[in-house]
Amino acid sequence: MAVTLAEVAAHAGVSPATVSRVLNGGYPVAGGTRTRVEQAVEDLGYVANGPARALAAATSDLVGVLVHDVADSFFGILAGSLQGALAPTGEGARRLAVVCNTEGAPEAELAYLALLEGQRAGGVVLTGGAVEEPEHTSALTARLTRMAAAGAPVVLCGRPPLPLAPGLPVATVMFDDHGGAFRLAEHLLTLGHRRIACVAGPPGRSTTRERLTGHREALRRHDPTLPETCAPLTVHAGFERSAGYDATRELLRRGESFTAVAAANDTVAAGVVAALKEAGLRIPEDVSVAGFDDLPFCVDTAPALTTVRLPLREAGVLAAHLVTGRRALPPGGITTLPAELMVRGSTAPPPPEGSRP
Known part of the structure; x- marks a missing residue:
């Protein structure tokens, strides 16, 4: 049964009107109150959008792509190749990629996932290194479990796997x-x-x-x-x-x-x-x-x-194929992509002892 706004209000110890103001934005709400409401939403798995609650198991053509910094070439290449593989051309693609810039903040990561869940995203790809904090890992696991169980495939790209229940549509693409x-x-x-x-x-x-x-x-x-x-x-x-x-x-x-x-x-x-x-x-x-x-x-x-x-472009394409189901999940759900040493002019033998300026 869907969680109601009144249940969120009771859990946070505020009025339903306050919950509504926090969720809709644009209204002044004290920082501590806002934090309690957001935590209650997270704890209860509340989906703010009414039609989304009614169609919780349905999904859209929207794919959320979470990056740490879209201005960083590492994430730009990853997101660009992924978006290209999802572009509305060719057979079997036709997905809208929405890039979410988290600035590496765990709270932003969870907030974007909550928004994507409310929009009934048809899949989500999380890129870049994971924040290794038990509290965040637990909250992230719970959120992704709900999304995957509702039919939205999840791809972890460039980060380690999470302890998600077996049988869910979750894939991990790791770099060596x-x-x-x-x-x-x-x-x-x-x-x-x-x-x-x-x-x-x-x-x-x-x-x-x-x-x-x-x-x-x-x-x-x-x-x-x-x-x-x-x-x-x-x-x-x-x-x-x-x-x-x-x-x-x-x-x-x-x-x-x-x-x-x-x-x-x-x-x-x-x-x-x-x-x-x-x-x-x-x-x-x-x-x-x-x-x-x-x-x-x-x-x-x-x-x-x-x-x-690191094969960033290949990883982006692979993530796109996995999140859209165009490629089956690998055994165990994990694919590790190789890393190749590129020796160029910036490395050489060290100077003799005593010769360094």
């Missing part, structure tokens, strides 16, 4: 972040680097965890003492260019010597390069720099950036 980071660190070690700095992504993100674990495993396999040696050279930062720049300035300020930097992604690597050049260091003669993702600008930097290529 761990293996890619392992091979990148292995490349730097083979060149002779032992003081390898790592500008990792923000903590509490699945992408950060996978890439940092792969990086450290390569260090440990080469020499069990290296993870401890390089630990002071690891800095957590955001995924933006400015984060890479600031993190590198912090590493230089500490006075710790390093001959290579493995960045969380290519955008961060661009900030790393800028900070090193500003400090008078040459790349790769003094410091090697490597990124991750292989975004289009990597081949145009000077020198061209060594990085790990």
Whole structure:
């Protein structure tokens, strides 16, 4: 039986009129009251749209695509290829992709999913690393379970699977972040680097965890003492260019010597390069720099950036086919796409001891 507005009001301890004002927007509601109402809506699984409640099992041609930052090339490529595969041309496509920019905020992710559920979305694709917080994971799992049970396929693209009940139309498309980071660190070690700095992504993100674990495993396999040696050279930062720049300035300020930097992604690597050049260091003669993702600008930097290529366009097309049912779910519901090391001019053997400026 559908949850009523009165039930939401009782759960939140407010009047039905207040619930209506929160859901409709445009009316002043105290922040604490708004939070209680939104939590009640989430807890009870209330769908605000009346026709949507009456047709809870029906779905539309709308597919929601959640991204962290649509201005980031990583998400732009993913969303663009996915939207292209859903375009209203050709047989079997004809879907409207709605891109939702969450800015990586867990509350925005849940809010957009609630809106998509209210619009009876015919499917949803969540892209990018997941926020690894138990409370958010639980709320996200509950929301996606309801949507999938109502007939809206769910695709997790570039993030780990969730503990959803078996039998639901849910697929996971993962990148081999761990293996890619392992091979990148292995490349730097083979060149002779032992003081390898790592500008990792923000903590509490699945992408950060996978890439940092792969990086450290390569260090440990080469020499069990290296993870401890390089630990002071690891800095957590955001995924933006400015984060890479600031993190590198912090590493230089500490006075710790390093001959290579493995960045969380290519955008961060661009900030790393800028900070090193500003400090008078040459790349790769003094410091090697490597990124991750292989975004289009990597081949145009000077020198061209060594990085790990992720098949972003292929992932977008695959996600589109899975969310529309044009491709059957793989065994276990999980597909892992490979990561390829791309060696370019930004990495080279370290300078001889004592020769670094």
